[in-house]
Amino acid sequence: MNILIVLAHPERKSFNGALVDTAIEALEEGNHQVRINDLYAEKFDPVENASWYPDRTNTDFFSPLTEQARQFKANQLSPDVNREISKLNWADLVIFQFPLWWHAQPAILKGWFDRVFVYGGLYSGSMRYDRGYFKGKKAMCSITTGSPEHTFTHFGRAGNIVEWLWPIHSSLNYVGYNVLPPNVSYGVQGGGIQYQEKAKFEAQLETQKATWASRLSTIEQEEPIPFTGWSDWDDTGILKHDHPMRWRP
Numbered sequence: 001m002n003i004l005i006v007l008a009h010p011e012r013k014s015f016n017g018a019l020v021d022t023a024i025e026a027l028e029e030g031n032h033q034v035r036i037n038d039l040y041a042e043k044f045d046p047v048e049n050a051s052w053y054p055d056r057t058n059t060d061f062f063s064p065l066t067e068q069a070r071q072f073k074a075n076q077l078s079p080d081v082n083r084e085i086s087k088l089n090w091a092d093l094v095i096f097q098f099p100l101w102w103h104a105q106p107a108i109l110k111g112w113f114d115r116v117f118v119y120g121g122l123y124s125g126s127m128r129y130d131r132g133y134f135k136g137k138k139a140m141c142s143i144t145t146g147s148p149e150h151t152f153t154h155f156g157r158a159g160n161i162v163e164w165l166w167p168i169h170s171s172l173n174y175v176g177y178n179v180l181p182p183n184v185s186y187g188v189q190g191g192g193i194q195y196q197e198k199a200k201f202e203a204q205l206e207t208q209k210a211t212w213a214s215r216l217s218t219i220e221q222e223e224p225i226p227f228t229g230w231s232d233w234d235d236t237g238i239l240k241h242d243h244p245m246r247w248r249p
């Protein structure tokens, strides 16, 4: 497979960076083609705003969706967005590597979604979910958390990881990707709050790298997270009345 790793961490020598190195080694061993997209290194500007659209339809009122669609249609996307889309077009699997920051992805990656998933080009009313632009391709998140694993379990103080990742997983599904279950490396205390002594922590990091490498060795066979699709919904976008997933009438 062609595999693109999108890294959203300001320090290449961080544990997130190490997980990228682990992934490159494991995937190349499995004869995959791997490319890295280091958003901080390339100084990707994640802030969607009017300055990206010099040729506006309406200069009195900035509508991002209108301008994105117009710019895409006119083949005038800004060069950085074009470059990102080409990388995505190349990839059969995209891995997003990032630390959990405030229960979500770092802002640079959120803004990358805002700018790169161009309305009228990479999604539209009729081109989304299981009819999405990236239909047939896969994406997944590999994340690190500061809090340890047990705090993310039921009633744990760190909350529910499925819920924290729901927005990014939903966005990936929205543009058509089959979303593989995430790789979560918990308790990466880094320069922050310490949960265990140094030697134990370092051993944990080694185990987490090995777990990631081992998972990647069979990544091609993995099944995606199930999402509902167009045939499951009625005309208003609600799960059909007799759908087996409905838990009440």
Ligand SMILES: Cc1cc2nc3c(=O)[nH]c(=O)nc-3n(C[C@H](O)[C@H](O)[C@H](O)COP(=O)(O)O)c2cc1C
Residues within 6 Å of the ligand: 009, 014, 015, 016, 017, 099, 100, 101, 102, 103, 104, 144, 145, 146, 147, 158, 188, 189, 190, 191, 192
């Ligand atoms: C701005 C910021 C916000 C953070 N928010 C969270 C959080 O919501 N939950 C959590 O478990 N850890 C949080 N952390 C801790 C990071 O997830 C942790 O430092 C990172 O995963 C360690 O990986 P690294 O060594 O590669 O940076 C946060 C760290 C920063 C800098």
